[in-house]
Amino acid sequence: MSIDQKRILEQQLWAIANILRGKMDADEYRDYILGFIFYKYLSEKIEMFANRILTQDEVQYIDIKEDTAEGKEYLEAIKEEALDELGYFLKPSELFKTIAKRGSARSDKEGESNFILDDLSKILTNIEQSTMGTDSEEDFNKLFEDLDLTSSKLGRTEAAKNDIIVKILAQLDLIDFRLNDTEADVLGDAYEYMIGQFASGAGKKAGEFYTPQAVSTILAKLVTTGKKKLKSVYDPTCGSGSLLLRVAKEVNEVSNFYGQELNRTTYNLARMNMILHDVHYRRFDIRQDDTLEHPHHLDLRFEAVVANPPFSAQWSANPLHLSDDRFSQYGRLAPSSKADFAFVQHMIHQLAENGIMAVVVAHGVLFRGGAEGHIRQYLVEDKNYLDAVIGLPANIFYGTSIPTAILVFRKCRENPEDVLFIDASAHYEKAKNQNYLRPQDIEKIVTTYQNRLVEEKYSYKASLAEIKVNEYNLNIPRYVDTFAEEDSIDLNHIATQLQALDLDMAATDATIADFCKQLNINPPF
Template identity: 40%
Template sequence: MTKLQTISSQLWTLTNELETNTDTTESKNYILAFICYRYLSEQQEQYLVSSSAINVKKGQAINEAYLEQAGGAELNAYLKDIFSNLGYAIAPLDTWQSLVNKIDKGQVNLSDYQTIFANFDKNAALSKAAGQTFKGIFSNLNLADSYLGSSANERVKSLAKIVKLVDSIDYQDEAGKDILGDISTGLISKYAAGKKGATFCTPPAVAKLIAKIVTADLPKATQSFTVYDPSCGVGSILSAIANDNNSAIAKLYGQEANLTAYNLARINLMLHHVLFTNMTLFNTDALENDWPAEPNTKEIDHPRTFDAVVANPPDPQSWNNNQNKLTDPRFRNYGKLAPRTKASFAFVLQGLYHLNEKGIMAIVLPNEVLFRSAAEATIRKNLVEHPDGNQIDAVIGLPPNLFYEGIRSMIILVLKKTRTSKDILFIDASKEFAKGKMKNYLTQENIDKIFKTYQKRVAMPQYAYLASIEEIRANDYNLNVSQYITTSENKKIDLTEIDRLLVQDKKDIATLEAKIAKDLKVLEIKRDQ
């Protein structure tokens, strides 16, 4: 068992112990929050030492030196300096190590936890920019809630148990690699499996595949790039992008309507070492509250655009599709609004509106959006027949039972505003999976095969097909993968061939009927004789 697996097992054991009073969706909030608080506190310690803000004597703990040198009248100056560099500041008595010391001495009570998080929020509010990232990040924690125990003493014991386990975790694996982000991803994924919060989490392997697709042609090395997720959930896809690309150069933006998921997204990104200057998340419904416009060089408002857009919106998802939205620049060029109870294409158009001219978008959608009729058919047609050219680049069919919230099949729709061709690449990756205990999952081999097939953009028997715009039109803009790719279980339907066979059948039937009639006539003549 690897160190990461051991840590995950320990945290899951603690979750099961806490389940006597709570469920895993609640315990997740506490465990991840304390992991994050420890991380932020230790990041602050590193800053204090590296900046020579404090003088640590030989054999002295960093927290001890901080307590000695940042007390009294000097405290505000220390906090201001820390805040200006990190975006947050933790006072000496509120640090992780000070909390652990109190627990070891049996001196901690519920008010200590409340004070710690209240002070963190107060310091975070000192800056509007940093406050957007840090303020309220621990608001999911209700320290007086009976989930932690029926009495104050039981709740203190539960919290102390979480703190002590989190304090024992080594954030590096056997090779010295930082695994904090992997711990966060693993925990969120495990909590999501079969739980009510599953709709806010994308399986890690799917998130990794999307990250590879949208970042393959983005600037490399030290050039920064921007990524937007209009329904970021717990930040699964954004954190995968930060993980696969230097978190110091990825500028991540997101919107999430659910407060708990929004707070977890911020924690998740922090644990993937995304700096507060590189993340901007809002607790809003993207379809009702569009991303804030920004002034261009002429001080004229225009929509903020991004190098890449990613999403895995909840499904089914209702939205307010009031006909007034047909005048909204996000939706007005596509003929119809997405159905009230099926917001999938609303998220597609939201993301596409904020994609820059050379950008790429990848969004997870239910398979049904590829062939459903009425408004969705109109939107598909207008995406393909857009005045600037076909905006649908690829359709990737994923295996069934891959996502946490159900067994249905999903697809990844890849879109671009500027393309050199009008064709659409179809990939049938429905067999690209390994079986798990409860869910199927993509292996690294599966991910690589799908990604390389997307990049090569060539036909492969029973796996990939490049459909011309004429074929798309002939199929009345039906984009179902099975319409274009023949497999052993699913034969491609050739309507022209079917028509030909029907005509031939009619001719054969007519010939046979004529022969039967002739034979009957002969028989009648013989009988008369």
């Protein structure tokens, strides 16, 4: 997709968002826009699929008469294949373009749209119910539950709500997502773009579902170092699933995607995101639950593990966890008020022997003492899993301005004698409300890590003995010296300048005094 095409698409999407802006917050109208984009995708996907099946019969799916014996026979055959291949089913009368055109047509009442809300609600329910008893049931279960067509925020009357929804569907129907173009991922890009835009307007809530694209790119490039194919990638706090999908862009193939997400709405976004990016329902397993308290994939080990967990989140820190294989070997649990290391321990437990793990943490994780210091020492001294510590600039995440770091872990390290420290905190572009990493900043971080380069005031390889001397404090300034000497000051020159100023001031005072004498007034000093 060209830059111009992308710009036009973004303008079309924002025109749709503007229909709801002012009626509700960004994190609320997000659910409507993304939900309808997903519905449009499912409709176009199944129509393309059905038309391929019907090619020999020279019949178009949209033209099938659903109430005839022949039509029912066609639909039954297509449904069976669609459930196996796509995981869901939609009848021609349930397609997005069908309902959008029916809504746009004027009703008998002058100026009013045809009422479609009830039918639309049934269609969204039917999509989910079509998967009942099939392998895809869990992947589609309650996917549209956040798309509330009865909300009073859409309008005070049913007619007002209907008009708003009709406008959204009509505008969305004008966009060509080019699903036939295998080289373009227009719909996936549109979905990702809108998620990012909603995150930028959602304030603190954005951290629940979105990692800035630049940070996602760095994490993805780190965990795919030296690899072209991945058997699996896992994110224990997967949000909208964007980070998992970003990893897939760095390799030729990812066999399976795994994730877990606590927030129900965000969990729905993640499943939609997978399907929209053409990840077959059999290739992803996203679960909704508390990863630390109720993990769902403990019996699996993953080749790539990535995460941007919530910073300093609370967790139970229940002593019973000391008998959990994820935590037992450390002898200490992360504090109940700061679950950062609990997520790290969980991820390491899930990491395969040949895998790479990259996790975003707040800077406090690098140097806080107590249980966290104990866990940090165990990871470095006893296990020697820590491969790199990368400092990022402040104010690059939505909802928080704190500086962050990326920890990279490998169970079978190629360079077990040292840990690479990178200070990229000063390499960024300053924007109005937020800083962001430029392509050259991302490339510098990744290249430095992959080649383990040492550069003055940017990166340093610290030996394990050196880290031990620092009592396993990983604070980056202890290892990367970014101190810049100020220019020396010539005090004699400064003294001469001050003397010259004193003479100038005395001459000026004399001139003012002379003027005052001529005017017969007292001088101001």
